[in-house]
Amino acid sequence: MTLDFSQSDLRQEDVFRQLGAMSDRWELGLMKIAPDLRGNQSGQIFVQVGQKGDFPKRIQRFGHEPDAKIRDRRALAHSFANGDYLVTGKTDHIDELKHWLTSHRVNQKWSEETLLTILQFLIVQSDFGVALLAVSMLMVSLALYWLTVKAKGRALRVLAGVPTSRIQCEDFSHFLLAMVLAASILDVLAALYVGFVYGWRFVPYYSKVLLLAEAMVISLTMACALIFSVASWPNPEMLAMREPAVKRLARSSAVLKLAVFAFVLSTVSPAVSAYMNARKTAQEQAMWKSLADQAVLVFPSRPGSTGGAEIEQLFQTLQPSVGDIVRQAEIDHRVVLSKAWKEDDLSIDGMSIAPYRYMIIVNEQWLDIVRRKNKRLSLVPLALEQIPKGAKQFLELSIPLYVRKQQQARNIWHEIKMYRLTGSSPFPFVRFGGQLEFARPKEVLLFVVPHVHALFNDNFLISVASSSELSFVGLEETQKLVSERGLQNRIRVNYMAEEGILRAQLYAYFVWLRIGSIVGLLAALAIASTISAFIMAVLKAKRDFPLRLAGASWWAVLRGRIVKEWVLGRIVVMAIMLFQGTNSWLPVGFTGALVLLALPFIHIGAAAWVFAKNSLRQL
Numbered sequence: 001m002t003l004d005f006s007q008s009d010l011r012q013e014d015v016f017r018q019l020g021a022m023s024d025r026w027e028l029g030l031m032k033i034a035p036d037l038r039g040n041q042s043g044q045i046f047v048q049v050g051q052k053g054d055f056p057k058r059i060q061r062f063g064h065e066p067d068a069k070i071r072d073r074r075a076l077a078h079s080f081a082n083g084d085y086l087v088t089g090k091t092d093h094i095d096e097l098k099h100w101l102t103s104h105r106v107n108q109k110w111s112e113e114t115l116l117t118i119l120q121f122l123i124v125q126s127d128f129g130v131a132l133l134a135v136s137m138l139m140v141s142l143a144l145y146w147l148t149v150k151a152k153g154r155a156l157r158v159l160a161g162v163p164t165s166r167i168q169c170e171d172f173s174h175f176l177l178a179m180v181l182a183a184s185i186l187d188v189l190a191a192l193y194v195g196f197v198y199g200w201r202f203v204p205y206y207s208k209v210l211l212l213a214e215a216m217v218i219s220l221t222m223a224c225a226l227i228f229s230v231a232s233w234p235n236p237e238m239l240a241m242r243e244p245a246v247k248r249l250a251r252s253s254a255v256l257k258l259a260v261f262a263f264v265l266s267t268v269s270p271a272v273s274a275y276m277n278a279r280k281t282a283q284e285q286a287m288w289k290s291l292a293d294q295a296v297l298v299f300p301s302r303p304g305s306t307g308g309a310e311i312e313q314l315f316q317t318l319q320p321s322v323g324d325i326v327r328q329a330e331i332d333h334r335v336v337l338s339k340a341w342k343e344d345d346l347s348i349d350g351m352s353i354a355p356y357r358y359m360i361i362v363n364e365q366w367l368d369i370v371r372r373k374n375k376r377l378s379l380v381p382l383a384l385e386q387i388p389k390g391a392k393q394f395l396e397l398s399i400p401l402y403v404r405k406q407q408q409a410r411n412i413w414h415e416i417k418m419y420r421l422t423g424s425s426p427f428p429f430v431r432f433g434g435q436l437e438f439a440r441p442k443e444v445l446l447f448v449v450p451h452v453h454a455l456f457n458d459n460f461l462i463s464v465a466s467s468s469e470l471s472f473v474g475l476e477e478t479q480k481l482v483s484e485r486g487l488q489n490r491i492r493v494n495y496m497a498e499e500g501i502l503r504a505q506l507y508a509y510f511v512w513l514r515i516g517s518i519v520g521l522l523a524a525l526a527i528a529s530t531i532s533a534f535i536m537a538v539l540k541a542k543r544d545f546p547l548r549l550a551g552a553s554w555w556a557v558l559r560g561r562i563v564k565e566w567v568l569g570r571i572v573v574m575a576i577m578l579f580q581g582t583n584s585w586l587p588v589g590f591t592g593a594l595v596l597l598a599l600p601f602i603h604i605g606a607a608a609w610v611f612a613k614n615s616l617r618q619l
Contacts, residue, residue: 004107005081015081023050029089035501037292044068047075134521136220141527143225228252253532260525265576268591269584288500295475296468298492323458334473337363338430351390357443379419402460419446434468533606
């Protein structure tokens with residue numbers, strides 16, 4: 001289950017205690033999934049929320065990922081309650097747990113291991129859905145090929161008076177048997193491979209998912225094959241006219257080719273977006289790993305949020321202590337600041353920072369973290385007259401509220417350094433709530449402050465600390481600073497990057513799935529196009545053969561059908577480009593052009609093969 005406590009009335013420090021109590025009382029075996037922040041941060045740990053339960057010391061993970069270790073509830077002392085949980089014990093009281101979560105306004109999403117949920121995941125998750133459709137279209141293309149091969153034999157059996165139902169039943173039983181046999185061989189080989197390479201404990205679940213996917217593909221393939229068979233059934237008139245047996249498959253092959261072509265084009269843009277997101281995810285994962293040792297302060301509530309005067313009074317009381325924590329941590333170079341305003345935030349007051357979209361204040365520690373992952377980060381100093389008027393106006397109005405001394409507000413342009421960025425690597429910053437965002441370099445107006453505590457007052461510091469825009473290097477050192485001031489019961493110290501690292505671990509996998517789907521679709525398109533070209537070449541053989549014997553070039557012979565497909569293909573390409581928007585124009589147009597340019601070669605190959613067979617009287 002995935003739980004989100006952001007709108008809950010529960011205090012963060014009470015969540016794990018109450019969840020643990022329910023887990024022990026109802027024997028739920030509740031565990032929280034968290035990243036292993038040691039090493040290269042690619043591993044995971046499973047943390048017991050309660051105290052009861054008999055668990056192994058580690059759990060093997062699929063693939064080449066390191067084993068997940070089991071930790072006791074003490075590992076949750078510095079974690080946020082939001083995230084993914086596993087129910088590993090009894091499920092008799094799941095309804096009571098759901099009711100408790102609902103009563104406390106906890107957003108919850110459940111995923112049970114049943115055939116129905118696996119089916120829903122395969123269909124709803126776009127990457128798996130596209131992969132299944134790609135495989136299905138590939139199989140349907142092979143079904144069309146099978147019908148093409150069987151066309152002459154089926155026509156002769158019809159001419160011999162064999163009942164239609166018998167022909168259909170025998171042919172489709174043989175086709176179904178062939179698919180089931182192939183699927184069975186695949187299942188055995190896949191199970192052996194998974195068992196020997198990854199571990200036998202993964203085989204039952206893997207086999208369940210594989211069998212369900214195969215059932216969906218086979219069902220769709222058989223349905224389409226039946227439709228094609230009915231649509232292409234030879235009639236007596238065609239047989240009497242001695243027309244080719246594959247003639248009635250021409251329309252089916254053309255429709256399938258058009259459908260696969262349209263589907264390929266419609267998935268290209270999402271695939272390119274997935275690839276771009278993968279690059280962004282890789283950058284985000286690298287940045288999250290850089291923040292693995294970062295800690296943030298968690299307060300009972302953020303200033304200004306619901307909670308009344310008591311919460312505001314508490315923050316007023318904590319301000320001096322938080323300021324002192326920042327002062328001491330900054331002496332040891334362990335304070336990291338990243339505070340950003342977007343163009344939309346300023347446009348409310350009629351201000352503009354064009355040509356920039358982001359105005360970001362950081363300190364040198366944040367720049368050091370960014371430089372470790374981006375060696376080519378280039379900062380170009382700016383003079384005051386190069387700063388947009390809206391940015392100067394905003395800072396001059398806001399900075400008196402932020403600085404420790406009013407003299408600093410009057411000298412603010414001497415206190416900070418101003419830069420613009422060059423290069424192509426996105427610049428990371430922390431947005432309100434502790435989430436990472438990446439901005440294009442040319443969109444960033446960067447301000448660097450030499451000292452955080454010396455410049456900003458305690459009110460500003462507790463504000464950015466509560467929104468996770470101010471963090472500290474080293475959890476134990478930060479916890480020590482909090483404890484030395486007697487605030488361990490008022491301020492929690494949590495890891496900053498746990499959820500981000502887990503999310504980044506997951507996203508990269510789906511990119512490869514999408515790329516595999518595109519490969520499958522291209523294979524299906526190649527098969528469908530080849531079959532369609534072959535059928536057309538057979539139907540036009542009486543026309544093409546004498547023209548070729550007379551010395552006409554293949555282009556002269558095939559020009560009519562190629563140009564016709566080019567025109568239809570351009571219409572499909574333009575329709576998909578208009579439907580998907582301007583972001584799809586380049587990938588869809590490029591892919592469509594490549595496919596259309598390949599069509600003449602497919603037609604020439606099919607026509608040349610038919611010509612050769614005609615010459616030998618073997619067609």
